[in-house]
Amino acid sequence: MFCMKTAYKYRAYPSKEQKGTLNRQMYLSKELYNLLLEKSKSYYKETGKTLTEFRMNGWITKLKKEKPEFAEIHSQVLQNISKRVSDAYKHFFLRCKEKKQGKKVKAGFPRYKKFVSSLTYPQTNGFKIEKKKVELSKIGRINFVNHRNIEGGIKTLNIKKTKSQEWYITIAVEKEDKPFISNGKPRIGIDLGIMQYAALSDNTILQNAKITKHERKHSRALQQNISRKEKGSSNRRKAVTRFARYSEHISRIRLDCINNLSNELVNSYSFIAYEDLEINNMVKNHRYAKSINESSWGNFTQLLQYKAESAGCVAMKVNPQYTSMTCSKCGNVQSISISQRTFVCEKCGMSMDRDVNAAQNILKRALDSISPTTEGHSGSQARGDDIRPSAGEAVAYEAGTTWVAS
Known part of the structure; x- marks a missing residue:
């Protein structure tokens, strides 16, 4: 049977202290994204090759020893940032290929970020979902409005701050497909x-x-x-x-x-x-x-x-x-x-x-x-x-x- 992917979105209410921690981690995530992008550019100039996500993760491990502030963020959240940089490059090369084929698209080389407004936990050992709270590693237990039950196997969790300073968590799940x-x-x-x-x-x-x-x-x-x-x-x-x-x-x-x-x-x-x-x-x-x-x-x-x-x-x-x-x-x-x-x-x-x-x-x-x-x-x-x-x-x-x- 095929698996169907879907997501559940809930309004979250972090405390004042938790908001400070989240904002701090988002600032560090932005800094890491820009450092990885700079590292990728210099690596390409030196070798003529693209820096892989695996190599980025190895470099992050070394970076945490040089700059301990990055250890404030859960390791899997840091790895997700390297995935974002890697995906940005993949999409750039894909658009370049489409442009060569005659499609009217803008290539758009990956740019440095001015801010990051979300954190993603790609595996369940970085978070735990309770009835009215979600526990995030290195952040704490955050209140959220659980207005509907989650059905299926939980895969990832994303917490995001909107421009209006509201907070939301999005939980991605996989569940078995039903006959049509x-x-x-x-x-x-x-x-x-x-x-x-x-x-x-x-x-x-x-x-x-x-x-x-x-x-x-x-x-x-x-x-x-x-x-x-x-x-x-x-x-x-x-x-x-x-x-x-x-x-x-x-x-x-x-x-x-x-x-x-x-x-x-x-x-x-x-x-x-x-x-x-x-x-x-x-x-x-x-x-x-x-x-x-x-x-x-x-x-x-x-x-x-x-x-x-x-x-x-x-x-x-x-x-x-x-x-x-x-x-x-x-x-x-x-x-x-x-x-x-x-x-x-x-x-x-x-x-x-x-x-x-x-x-x-x-x-x-x-x-x-x-x-x-x-x-x-x-x-x-x-x-x-x-x-x-x-x-x-x-x-x-x-x-x-x-x-x-x-």
């Missing part, structure tokens, strides 16, 4: 939008999160308040924290909205087709960049994939090209301006809301790619690994059969 059983409900296509969050192929319209004018005005006032404070002053730091807290409040409203929408969709449909959008390219249009970022389309589609299988649903992404310009009835392709909200086919005369028309095309495109004889599995983020039941088996799902990973 379809919920037997209808199939749907989704067209994501800006004026309205999404249009479904059955004429249902999903609305955006309700952010009032007062909330937007208050957010702007907090930003203006920051600009009036002297840089580096304690008043400016307080103003930045106030703005960060309010920004997180707005973010939670949006996250709550897309969580509710994704829950409703995966529980109401057995097959969901959505657009595979290139969001990074879309936000280059400064006219719509703010609205696109606020819509959190990427988070929404990730939530769909994550929740779909456990709800007996299949979520499938399709190429969105020409879906807004194609007649869902006769297949005629014609140009249509962004301001034109109704699609009127020049060939067959069909008239329909442009977003609903696009959603129907998205569903058709997904169903056209389905073959009842399709075998194997396609990639998914729903279960945290590379295996999921293929969208081509959707017909079998609706018949009530089960899919068992083996």
Whole structure:
């Protein structure tokens, strides 16, 4: 059986003394990260080779003898910092390779950090989870709000401080995957939008999160308040924290909205087709960049994939090209301006809301790619690994059969 990876996030309340210890360890983590990055650069200049994670860990052991302050941090947390540096280099070389292949990506050589806001314990012998407390090595027992039980084998723990000075712990687990059983409900296509969050192929319209004018005005006032404070002053730091807290409040409203929408969709449909959008390219249009970022389309589609299988649903992404310009009835392709909200086919005369028309095309495109004889599995983020039941088996799902990973 395959293992499903998931994570549980909880609000933590460290004491004043524990906050001081955590801040101290994060400062030392930042210093170590920058030292490792400098060491990697000099090693490459001398040898022409990349400093491996194993060699970094050996160097950390020597460094702790020269600088005893690094011994204040648990050894596995220090090793995780070397992993971060190693991963930064791997991603840099991967982007360089993609750039040579003609992809429009920025290589982005690893940079020195100004701060580190989280600590990661990669193995369970560095922490112990109790009912309402978590014991972290060299920090102590920290209170946290245990609002749901942890299911599965615990793998790693991360403690993080947000810009608003709030603390969270995230616990990663692995648990045995369950056989997939379809919920037997209808199939749907989704067209994501800006004026309205999404249009479904059955004429249902999903609305955006309700952010009032007062909330937007208050957010702007907090930003203006920051600009009036002297840089580096304690008043400016307080103003930045106030703005960060309010920004997180707005973010939670949006996250709550897309969580509710994704829950409703995966529980109401057995097959969901959505657009595979290139969001990074879309936000280059400064006219719509703010609205696109606020819509959190990427988070929404990730939530769909994550929740779909456990709800007996299949979520499938399709190429969105020409879906807004194609007649869902006769297949005629014609140009249509962004301001034109109704699609009127020049060939067959069909008239329909442009977003609903696009959603129907998205569903058709997904169903056209389905073959009842399709075998194997396609990639998914729903279960945290590379295996999921293929969208081509959707017909079998609706018949009530089960899919068992083996």
